[in-house]
Each structure stands twice: as C-alpha cells, then as structure tokens.
Amino acid sequence: MSVFSSASPFSLFIYRHIRIIHVIKICLALLIAHLINAFFPVPYFAWTSVTIVIIMLTLPQVGGALEKSIERIIGTISGACYGIIILLLTHNPLLIALLAMLGIAITAYRATSKMGYAYLVAGFTLIMVLDGGRQSFNEALWRTGTILLGCIIALLVSLFVLPLRARNEWRWQLAESLRRMGQIWQAHLSPNVVKPLATRNMLKGVERAIQRQRSLHKSVMIESKSMRHHGDILEELVAAQTRCLLLLELLAQTRWENSRSALVIHELFSLGFAGRELGQDMYELSRFCAGFSDLLPPSRQELLVNYKKEIQLKLSEQSSFYLNANGYAWLVYQAGLQMEHINSLIRRITLATDLTNETKSSSW
Incomplete structure (x- = not known):
C-alpha cells in the first residue's frame, strides 16, 4: 500500500478535529495517571504529570510522541543511573558536586547534537536525583520511576487512543x-x-x-x-x-x-x-x-x-x-x-x- 493510498474516513475525521482530539488525549493521559496514583499512591507523583504534559503538549502525532518518549526514557535512565552511582560511591558533598558538574558538562556539550533532548533530560534528571546530595537511594529511584511512568502513559495513549499519524x-x-x-x-x-x-x-x-x-x-x-x-x-x-x-x-x-x-x-x-x-x-x-x-x-x-x-x-x-x-x-x-x-x-x-x-x- 502506497503512502498516498486512499485515506479512511476515520483518519480524515481525526485530522479535521486534531486540536480537540489532542486536548482530549492529554486530559485522558493525566486522568489515567491520577487514577493510578489514587489506587497506588507514590512519592514525587507530580513528575508523572509533568512528563505527560512535556511529551504530549507540542507533539500530538504518534511519531513525535514516540520520538520524545524514547529520548526522555533514555535520558532519564542515563541521568538517574549516573546520579545513583555517585550516591553509592560517596557522601562527600564536594566530590558529589564535582562529579555532578562533570555530568552536566558532558550533557551541555552534547545537547545541541543528535538526541539532544535525551542529553537535556539526562542533565536535569541527574540534578533531580542528587538534589545537592541530600536524597537517599530510594528517593532517587522513586523520582526516576515516576518520570518513566509518565513516559509510558503518554506513549500508550498516543499509540492506542485515536492515534494522530x-x-x-x-x-x-x-x-x-x-x-x-x-x-x-x-x-x-x-x-x-x-x-x-x-x-x-x-x-x-x-x-x-x-x-x-x-x-x-x-x-x-x-x-x-x-x-x-x-x-x-x-x-x-x-x-x-x-x-x-x-x-x-x-x-x-x-x-x-x-x-x-x-x-x-x-x-x-x-x-x-x-x-x-x-x-x-x-x-x-x-x-x-x-x-x-x-x-x-x-x-x-x-x-x-x-x-x-x-x-x-x-x-x-x-x-x-x-x-x-x-x-x-x-x-x-x-x-x-x-x-x-x-x-x-x-x-x-x-x-x-x-x-x-x-x-x-x-x-x-
């Protein structure tokens, strides 16, 4: 089937009402997130909602949401892993600060290249996990987990609920x-x-x-x-x-x-x-x-x-x-x-x- 094959009435309907459908999908994703939190309360849940809005707000299409979700997941995991490794290695505030600056320097250098958004996410995830060296290992994991949950919800809603191609x-x-x-x-x-x-x-x-x-x-x-x-x-x-x-x-x-x-x-x-x-x-x-x-x-x-x-x-x-x-x-x-x-x-x-x-x- 050619990329220019006849469009289905359903696809035309979605395209003609793309703005309304986009708003509905964001609201649905946020509703799903809050229902999950209502039944299974987790700390730092606000990051789930923030992640959903960041991914879906300006990219209503499936491809855009998929691209941003993948980069955000990669950046989140990379930044979180580096931050957790730092917390496991040392509790010295000065050394934590030096290692954090090294990570930020790398992400800043790569932020304008390919996968730049992933490096950007890795940088602020690292800062969020470390939080000046005061956060525990469990708290760092919870922060990372809530961000990943937001990525998954945004991706699933984009793919399976009135997908905008x-x-x-x-x-x-x-x-x-x-x-x-x-x-x-x-x-x-x-x-x-x-x-x-x-x-x-x-x-x-x-x-x-x-x-x-x-x-x-x-x-x-x-x-x-x-x-x-x-x-x-x-x-x-x-x-x-x-x-x-x-x-x-x-x-x-x-x-x-x-x-x-x-x-x-x-x-x-x-x-x-x-x-x-x-x-x-x-x-x-x-x-x-x-x-x-x-x-x-x-x-x-x-x-x-x-x-x-x-x-x-x-x-x-x-x-x-x-x-x-x-x-x-x-x-x-x-x-x-x-x-x-x-x-x-x-x-x-x-x-x-x-x-x-x-x-x-x-x-x-």
Missing part, C-alpha cells in the same frame, strides 16, 4: 501546498487577469504548509518503516516546493511592471497553455497526495522543452528587447521545471513505498 498530516500538508500553488499559478497566468493578483495570503499559506512538512519529517520516518530510508527524498521535496514558492512570488512581482511587456507576454500562446496544463497537474497531484485520486499526472518534460524552444524563437524574432517579458517567460519556465521535479519526487516516493510493502508481503 504524522504520515497522514504530512501528506495532507503536502496536498494543501500543491493545491494552493496550483491556484496561484493558474490564476496568475489566466489571460482574463487585467491587474496584479493579491497573492500575499495565498503565498503565506503555502509557506506554512511547507514548514509544517519539514517539522514532520522525523516523526514520519519514525512512524513509517516504508519511509524510513527515503528521508533524502522528503528533504528534496520540501526544497523543490520552497524554490517553486519563491518563483511564484517573483512572478507575482514581475508581470505588471510594464504594459508593453504584458502585451508581449499575452502573445506567447504556449505560456498560457503551459500554465493551464501545469496548474491542472498541481491540482491533480494535490488530489493524489490527499488520497482522493489514484492517478498521477503525466510527465510534462516534453511540454517544457517545447516551451523553452518557443521562448528562444521569440527572442530571436524580436525587433525590440523587452527584458521584463523575457525575464517573466524565463521565470515561468523555471517554475515549470520545479513543478515537474515535484511530480517526479512524488512518483519516486510512491514507487519506493509500493516496493517496500510488496517486499514485506512476499516475505510473509
């Missing part, structure tokens, strides 16, 4: 980006347009969708085994959308500087034709990514090659040189190349995920 949000954000770019593209190249379009809000909408895709990459790869080895394609897809967005923004600011240039542009029949074809392709790509269509638009490489030839021919025939018109035609061509590149990247993702799933099925 990062993969689904990523594909729908991609579809939204393509849909908006297609709208801007077709509207701007329409021969009926007689004045500049107000594209600022539409462009900002595309930018938000692209940024959201970028923030979801790691969660998508954690959730989906079929996407795990294709992070380079996801990154290039974001880069291609960013370039396309920049070109669309330049197009919106270029066309209307000179009325004579506008007349030359309107004479380019292939420009309007290419605009309609590529704009329709973006719309079809959007429907495919959202799971509303099983058909990918065809490659437009030949169309772009012919368009480039016509631009070159038009330049050679011109008696006067309209820099704005020719620059505008070049921008259209470059934007078309990026759209074709986006199409090819989506094809690669589709084929890659299909092959991965077929391999799994055959192995069974």
Whole structure:
C-alpha cells in the first residue's frame, strides 16, 4: 500500500478535529495517571504529570510522541543511573558536586547534537536525583520511576487512543501546498487577469504548509518503516516546493511592471497553455497526495522543452528587447521545471513505498 493510498474516513475525521482530539488525549493521559496514583499512591507523583504534559503538549502525532518518549526514557535512565552511582560511591558533598558538574558538562556539550533532548533530560534528571546530595537511594529511584511512568502513559495513549499519524498530516500538508500553488499559478497566468493578483495570503499559506512538512519529517520516518530510508527524498521535496514558492512570488512581482511587456507576454500562446496544463497537474497531484485520486499526472518534460524552444524563437524574432517579458517567460519556465521535479519526487516516493510493502508481503 502506497503512502498516498486512499485515506479512511476515520483518519480524515481525526485530522479535521486534531486540536480537540489532542486536548482530549492529554486530559485522558493525566486522568489515567491520577487514577493510578489514587489506587497506588507514590512519592514525587507530580513528575508523572509533568512528563505527560512535556511529551504530549507540542507533539500530538504518534511519531513525535514516540520520538520524545524514547529520548526522555533514555535520558532519564542515563541521568538517574549516573546520579545513583555517585550516591553509592560517596557522601562527600564536594566530590558529589564535582562529579555532578562533570555530568552536566558532558550533557551541555552534547545537547545541541543528535538526541539532544535525551542529553537535556539526562542533565536535569541527574540534578533531580542528587538534589545537592541530600536524597537517599530510594528517593532517587522513586523520582526516576515516576518520570518513566509518565513516559509510558503518554506513549500508550498516543499509540492506542485515536492515534494522530504524522504520515497522514504530512501528506495532507503536502496536498494543501500543491493545491494552493496550483491556484496561484493558474490564476496568475489566466489571460482574463487585467491587474496584479493579491497573492500575499495565498503565498503565506503555502509557506506554512511547507514548514509544517519539514517539522514532520522525523516523526514520519519514525512512524513509517516504508519511509524510513527515503528521508533524502522528503528533504528534496520540501526544497523543490520552497524554490517553486519563491518563483511564484517573483512572478507575482514581475508581470505588471510594464504594459508593453504584458502585451508581449499575452502573445506567447504556449505560456498560457503551459500554465493551464501545469496548474491542472498541481491540482491533480494535490488530489493524489490527499488520497482522493489514484492517478498521477503525466510527465510534462516534453511540454517544457517545447516551451523553452518557443521562448528562444521569440527572442530571436524580436525587433525590440523587452527584458521584463523575457525575464517573466524565463521565470515561468523555471517554475515549470520545479513543478515537474515535484511530480517526479512524488512518483519516486510512491514507487519506493509500493516496493517496500510488496517486499514485506512476499516475505510473509
């Protein structure tokens, strides 16, 4: 099954009500934690609730919660073990302080690298366990245990209660980006347009969708085994959308500087034709990514090659040189190349995920 296969009504329902469901899940996780504490009271229970909120508050997706839970568990266990070892080795406050500073120095040095959150958690868990050397061994274990309990509750609720899949949000954000770019593209190249379009809000909408895709990459790869080895394609897809967005923004600011240039542009029949074809392709790509269509638009490489030839021919025939018109035609061509590149990247993702799933099925 492709990553862009038809979405279930249940998945669409979750995505459309993601904020409400997210609030419900956090409240449910906190309720579970407090019910456990009501029947089995434990010391330092507040850390369970704090952990649940930290993990779930800004990461509603399963992949995000899984990533943060794993890093928090690793950091908690590492920091707690180091702190407990210090307590077992010595009761000298000065030596405890020196060993604690060594641990904090290591975590601070590694906090901006890969697994940075795990190092951050390890650092404050170490301080929490030691607490100036006054805490006993049992108290250190209780503090660690309540944090781990919070991680487990947050993870289980994220996985099994109305799971919010990062993969689904990523594909729908991609579809939204393509849909908006297609709208801007077709509207701007329409021969009926007689004045500049107000594209600022539409462009900002595309930018938000692209940024959201970028923030979801790691969660998508954690959730989906079929996407795990294709992070380079996801990154290039974001880069291609960013370039396309920049070109669309330049197009919106270029066309209307000179009325004579506008007349030359309107004479380019292939420009309007290419605009309609590529704009329709973006719309079809959007429907495919959202799971509303099983058909990918065809490659437009030949169309772009012919368009480039016509631009070159038009330049050679011109008696006067309209820099704005020719620059505008070049921008259209470059934007078309990026759209074709986006199409090819989506094809690669589709084929890659299909092959991965077929391999799994055959192995069974």
